[in-house]
Amino acid sequence: MLIGEYLHTIDQKNRLSVPSKFRKDLGKSVILTRCLDKCLFLYPVPAWQELAEKFSKLAIGKAENRSFVRSIIAGAMEVELDALGRALIPDYLKIYANLKEAAMVVGLYTRVEIWSPDIWNKYNEAASDNLELIAEKLGEAGLY
Numbered sequence: 001m002l003i004g005e006y007l008h009t010i011d012q013k014n015r016l017s018v019p020s021k022f023r024k025d026l027g028k029s030v031i032l033t034r035c036l037d038k039c040l041f042l043y044p045v046p047a048w049q050e051l052a053e054k055f056s057k058l059a060i061g062k063a064e065n066r067s068f069v070r071s072i073i074a075g076a077m078e079v080e081l082d083a084l085g086r087a088l089i090p091d092y093l094k095i096y097a098n099l100k101e102a103a104m105v106v107g108l109y110t111r112v113e114i115w116s117p118d119i120w121n122k123y124n125e126a127a128s129d130n131l132e133l134i135a136e137k138l139g140e141a142g143l144y
Contacts, residue, residue, distance in 0.1 A: 001025065002107035007117060009102050014094060015086040016103055018042075022112060023085050032087065033076035034096045038119055042087070042112040048076070089114075 006019045018026065031048035035041040043051065052073060058065040075096070079087045089099065097103075097116055104120040106113045115123070127134075138144035 002109055002112055004107045006105045007102060008105055010089065010094075010099060011086075014089045014091065015082070016089055016105070016114065018081060018085050018087055018112070019105055019107075020085060022105075022107060023081065026081070026112070029078055029080050030087065031076050032079050032089065032093060032114075033072055034093055035072060035113075037123060038097055038116070040089070040093055040097045040099075040114040042114060043110075045078075047110050 002022055002025055004019070004021065008017050008019070010016050018030075026042070026044045029045055031043045031045060033041050033043075055069045055073060058069060060066055060069075075093070077090055077093070081087055093099075097114060098119060099114070099116055102117050104115040104117045106115060106120070135144050
C-alpha cells in the first residue's frame with residue numbers, strides 16, 4: 001500500500017530515491033508523468049495501463065480532452081528503479097514540478113506524487129483549511 005509522506009534528496013544526476021516501503025508495490029519499472037497541481041505522478045505499470053486505457057476512450061473531438069491527454073500521456077516516461085531504488089527524473093519533468101535538490105514523496109494508495117517541498121507545504125496548508133468542508137461534501141455523497 002502506498003501511503004505516507006517522505007522528504008528525499010535529488011542527487012546531481014537527477015535521481016530520486018523512492019521510499020523503500022513503496023518499492024514492492026511499485027515494482028522495478030514505473031511510469032512517471034506530469035499531472036495536476038504542478039506535481040509528478042508515479043504509477044506502477046498496471047495502474048498506469050488502466051488509467052491510460054480510460055484516457056484513450058475520451059472523445060478526441062473535444063479540445064479539452066485532447067489537451068489533457070496530451071499533457072499526461074505525452075509527458076509520461078517509463079523509468080526503471082536502479083538497484084538502490086532510485087528513479088531518474090528527466091529534466092522536463094523536474095522543471096515542470098519545480099524540483100531542486102529535494103522532493104516530497106507522497107503515497108496516495110494507488111499512486112505516488114512527487115512535489116517540490118515548498119509547493120507541497122503551501123498546498124497542504126491551504127487544503128487543511130478546507131478539510132472539514134471537503135469531508136462534509138464527501139459525506140453528502142456517501143463517500144466519508
